[in-house]
Amino acid sequence: RFEIFALGGGSMDFGLMLRGQFEQGEDMGVRFGELMEQARLANELGFASITKGSHYSAYPLQDFQQLPFLARVAAEAPDLRLNAGIVLLSLHKPLDLAEQLASIDVMSGGRLIFGAGLGYREVEFRAFGSTQKERVKRFEENLEAVKRLWTEEKVSMKASHFELIEASCPMKPIQKPHPPIWIGANSDPGIRRAAQMGDCWYINPHNRLDTTLRQIDVYRRALDEYGKPFPQELPMRREVFVAPTRADAIRICKPFLEIKYKVYHQWGQDKAMPEGDNDLGMEFEELIRDRFLIGSPDEVSEQILTLSQDIGVNHFIMSVQWPGMPQSLVLDTMHILAEEVLPKVRQGM
Template sequence: MQIGLFLTNQQPLGADQVRALDGQLQLVRAARDAGWDSIFAGQHYLSESVTHIQPLPYLARLSAEAGDMNIGLGILLLALQNPLDVAENFASLDVVTRGRLILGVGLGYRDVEYDAFGVGKTGRVARFEANLDIVLRLWAGEEVDADLPWCRLRGAKLNLLPVQQPRPPLWMAANSDRAVQRAARLADAWMVNPHATASTIRRQVDLYRLTRAEANTGPGAGLPLMREIFCAKDRVTAVELAAPYLAEKYRTYARWGQDKVMPEAESFDIAYEELAQQRFIVGSPEDCLAALLPWRDEVGVDAFIFRTHWAGMPLTSSQGSIDLLAKEVVPVLKDGAN
């Protein structure tokens, strides 16, 4: 059982960015000293209502504090990128992290990001898959030819390869059923999102495993699950400390249209209490374990990635949640896990 921390590289407008970065470094050190296994950060462009540090410099800086933890990107908006740039930059990051990079990729969902790069959503899947193929071939040391509107290569070959061979682990985010099947065919693991309800994810896990079996892609690199979680001495305290910030996070998602790409016609434009059902884990250590253990024991999740800090939350609150998770929840999750 692997335990990761998903960091908040989003902050409220007007926040002291240097101070905010220092706070996230403090959380990295807390997770490191507690023996957690990984840290992750995400990517967005033109993030209305919040600021967003881009992940490449951010993860490079965090890696200096991370000890032996893996450094993960969840996710890179691959369809918006030039694949040569991705291959070079993230081979470099694998060197900087001493071979501890996990590259998560995904399509993204925001029109404003696609428009900014002059890329229409039409054809984005084909562009995504073409970019992924070029990155993996370059990482394999091949000479690559490409004649695409956004990338032209003739016998291109990387001189700097990733430390990890044959390559760093490739995780893929997916919301819709079709995207889950894509992850099963093309990635080492499906990075299960925190947005869908538990019932939707359980159904999609079966679809993911069936697709891997049909595609003969093997068992893959496990099943990592990201969860929004906050742990306090009791449920009332946990809700009081976390709900305002977690609710605002999902109001932002609703404004951005994240729920429009979710299956089952899910909506984030609802009250916190309804939104929290089957999605958020907010409560005492006992509450957290009651929610997490079925994922491990019934679904087969073998890596949890916890997000326990959201834009605007006082650092002391998130630090307290990490400390309590590390003391009373993570040891139980790891005990007896496969």
């Protein structure tokens, strides 16, 4: 698999994001078969992980739900780690989530990554009986409860939206003390929370590079404050597309990537982003600048090396499909990444 040794004796893993978002009218049965083909190819090409995100009420897009999807991928891609990245933790009840995730970890032989985030969409909060105002408190309570359920035999805990009375998660995860907890965060307070409560900060795909460089300092200072070392694994997700030239890459991916970010702008993703880097409604060429990795194999490999050297990223997760993109283009992109880009990264390290 792709485990590239980096400066200082570290290594870099490469993962694939199977976003699974498609436009209305698409045959989701056909699309599911295509996603499983992508998972099998990722396994064959030596990627390290498969990531699946989560949204509810995703109109105007259609989307597969995260946990059943990953349970199926566990069988299709037996060598890959399974990143539930991210679970919208503040929406859920901790006992249900602890048992669901423990089941996937056991069923997969200990390959689960538990990605956790707040969420930002009012339609999701309301549908689950919550509000934006409650999300941080619920997130923190839920994460504490899930950890305790995974590591203790019986748990009693009274929280704002649940009560555990000698509750148990009898089937514990295989990974000890529990699966890795990656906390996704856009804002500075969220990054501090990741330092305090998570195994690492799962760096988001939307912020510009200059914002991320500033925020990695926020993260380091928070780790120092909480007396925690810099994590052995620092993951980041980015939108990635490769073609013979940057102009070709932009021309080919623009119709598909533009659809996604117009929808995210409508959903209010911008509001969850830090001041000064919170407008996803700008023109496409401005949107992608210093934000996404789009270009020739040489250009994209250099950008990945920069992320490793300047930020410390060592698990790089690539989104390579967006609404409307044909399967043949996705598979071609995966091959180019595996056969042209990642070897260049290896040489650069």
